[in-house]
Amino acid sequence: METGPKRQEKYFIKTFGCQMNVADSERMAALLSERGMSEAAAPDEASVIILNGCSVRQKAVHKALSSLGLMQEVKKNSAIKPVIGIGGCVGQLEKKKLFRKAPYLDFVFGTDTIDNLPEIVHRVQNGERKVVYADFDPSMNYSTETKVQAYKAQAFVNIMKGCDKYCTYCIVPFTRGREKSRTIDEVVNDVARLVASGVREVTLLGQNVNSFGKGNENVKRREPIELHNQIGKVGPRAGEENFPQLLRAIDSDPRCAALKRIRFTSSHPLDFSDELIECYAPAEKGGVARLTANLHLPVQSGSNQLLQKMGRHHQIEGYFAQMDRLREICPDVGLSTDLIVGFPGETEEDFEQTLRLLDRVQYDSVYAFAYSPRPGTRAAKLADDVSAKVKNERLNRLLAHQLKISEALYATRIGKVMEILVEGEAKNQKMAGVPNGAAPRVWTGRTSCNRIVNFVSDSPRSLIGKIVDIKITSSTPLSLQGEWIHPEPLAEVLS
Ligand code: SAM
Ligand code: SF4
Ligand code: F3S
Numbered sequence: 001m002e003t004g005p006k007r008q009e010k011y012f013i014k015t016f017g018c019q020m021n022v023a024d025s026e027r028m029a030a031l032l033s034e035r036g037m038s039e040a041a042a043p044d045e046a047s048v049i050i051l052n053g054c055s056v057r058q059k060a061v062h063k064a065l066s067s068l069g070l071m072q073e074v075k076k077n078s079a080i081k082p083v084i085g086i087g088g089c090v091g092q093l094e095k096k097k098l099f100r101k102a103p104y105l106d107f108v109f110g111t112d113t114i115d116n117l118p119e120i121v122h123r124v125q126n127g128e129r130k131v132v133y134a135d136f137d138p139s140m141n142y143s144t145e146t147k148v149q150a151y152k153a154q155a156f157v158n159i160m161k162g163c164d165k166y167c168t169y170c171i172v173p174f175t176r177g178r179e180k181s182r183t184i185d186e187v188v189n190d191v192a193r194l195v196a197s198g199v200r201e202v203t204l205l206g207q208n209v210n211s212f213g214k215g216n217e218n219v220k221r222r223e224p225i226e227l228h229n230q231i232g233k234v235g236p237r238a239g240e241e242n243f244p245q246l247l248r249a250i251d252s253d254p255r256c257a258a259l260k261r262i263r264f265t266s267s268h269p270l271d272f273s274d275e276l277i278e279c280y281a282p283a284e285k286g287g288v289a290r291l292t293a294n295l296h297l298p299v300q301s302g303s304n305q306l307l308q309k310m311g312r313h314h315q316i317e318g319y320f321a322q323m324d325r326l327r328e329i330c331p332d333v334g335l336s337t338d339l340i341v342g343f344p345g346e347t348e349e350d351f352e353q354t355l356r357l358l359d360r361v362q363y364d365s366v367y368a369f370a371y372s373p374r375p376g377t378r379a380a381k382l383a384d385d386v387s388a389k390v391k392n393e394r395l396n397r398l399l400a401h402q403l404k405i406s407e408a409l410y411a412t413r414i415g416k417v418m419e420i421l422v423e424g425e426a427k428n429q430k431m432a433g434v435p436n437g438a439a440p441r442v443w444t445g446r447t448s449c450n451r452i453v454n455f456v457s458d459s460p461r462s463l464i465g466k467i468v469d470i471k472i473t474s475s476t477p478l479s480l481q482g483e484w485i486h487p488e489p490l491a492e493v494l495s
Contacts (some may be wrong), residue, residue: 017054053090089175213241302357334449342391
């Protein structure tokens with residue numbers, strides 16, 4: 001089918017939700033660019049408007065739907081008369097019901113039909129209305145190739161999709177379907193291709209990357225290890241591919257030699273195996289050399305009573321043991337987590353156990369949310385008995401508590417020299433003391449342990465993708481500031 005555009009057209013994509021959706025939007029943009037389209041700076045310049053929606057909490061759904069309302073106004077007032085579509089977890093879940101809420105909508109697509117986007121756009125641009133592509137792919141395999149737009153130092157690489165954990169509160173298993181993993185060989189080839197195009201940091205993406213490989217026969221018989229999960233074996237079994245093997249395969253592939261950093265997100269305590277913890281050891285002690293010293297391991301609550309009701313299938317003592325072992329192997333590791341407050345039945349004592357968890361683990365940062373019942377989940381059948389007021393109070397107390405911890409942790413970095421990968425120019429150029437655009441400029445990047453670091457440089461060239469040593473001079477609870485240490489003159493460092 002001819003799917004090329006008639007004239008130079010533009011697309012506008014607005015993204016809600018997690019890094020999965022961010023990566024999916026990048027793929028949508030790349031697919032539309034392959035059709036000859038370019039990105040619009042604002043929706044009123046676009047002939048295709050796409051909202052990539054998130055369903056994880058009611059507020060997120062509201063945001064996507066009210067944005068859809070705004071796009072209707074754009075459609076009414078624009079001379080271009082754009083076609084409007086909604087995708088992501090909202091499209092997947094709501095499907096054609098969305099046309100009732102938004103009759104001006106032209107198409108709906110889901111999380112498994114992103115590659116159909118050019119065809120969908122072609123159909124609606126040729127007069128079809130209310131086109132829906134929101135079925136899950138019934139195949140058990142997952143094979144793809146990462147698409148990135150322009151040269152970037154970092155890339156997201158989907159290594160698996162879906163979620164089989166069915167935590168009682170969570171809609172994601174319904175919006176992303178069953179867990180399916182790519183093969184190790186396919187991911188390594190993909191990463192090698194990205195490295196050849198200039199990528200220096202990859203983030204391996206999935207809802208539970210540490211159950212990667214479940215169901216993939218380990219054809220190359222890479223280390224026939226059995227994963228020692230704390231409770232049960234829900235992830236891959238011996239004879240199947242697994243996540244530590246994937247990390248080692250990327251790290252040891254000669255085509256990935258120029259890769260500086262491997263990150264991953266997200267993971268679940270249940271599949272956080274001893275083998276994975278050992279990957280954090282120094283390279284000379286058998287660790288994965290390029291694995292960054294950070295871990296986002298969602299815990300949700302510090303109370304065993306709530307962990308059980310949430311269907312997390314682990315206890316807080318096991319989580320502490322995992323964190324202690326990790327810190328022993330990698331003392332500088334930067335930790336972060338997700339927390340839910342106000343889950344049904346949460347008492348003041350349960351909540352205080354979550355505060356004590358923060359003191360015990362000492363996270364660099366946390367993502368905390370007020371519980372939001374999601375229709376169709378098991379928890380939605382429980383009485384939502386913590387009032388909105390108490391949920392809000394607990395959320396604020398938790399964030400204030402964590403802010404103090406982050407502040408103290410960040411301040412311990414002052415005076416240290418940290419290696420950072422430069423990601424770009426900082427949005428806020430105040431630190432340079434000169435107007436935006438003029439040299440010197442403020443650059444921003446991250447440490448291996450995922451802390452944001454800003455520094456000023458009068459480099460005439462872009463520093464994106466460079467690894468630089470920064471001496472930390474000051475800190476806030478959210479970021480570090482410092483000075484670039486380069487023993488040779490700048491011109492030599494840049495040459
Ligand atoms: N798979 C990842 C995990 O297990 O951490 C990500 C899950 S979800 C996309 C991100 C976070 O949203 C969860 O870790 C949880 O803290 C939060 N979340 C999920 N469902 C929620 C709900 N119904 N209400 C409030 N927060 C929720
Ligand atoms: Fe949701 Fe739990 Fe799956 Fe994470 S592990 S996506 S919280 S069901
Ligand atoms: Fe939202 Fe879907 Fe991510 S529900 S948090 S965009 S997986």
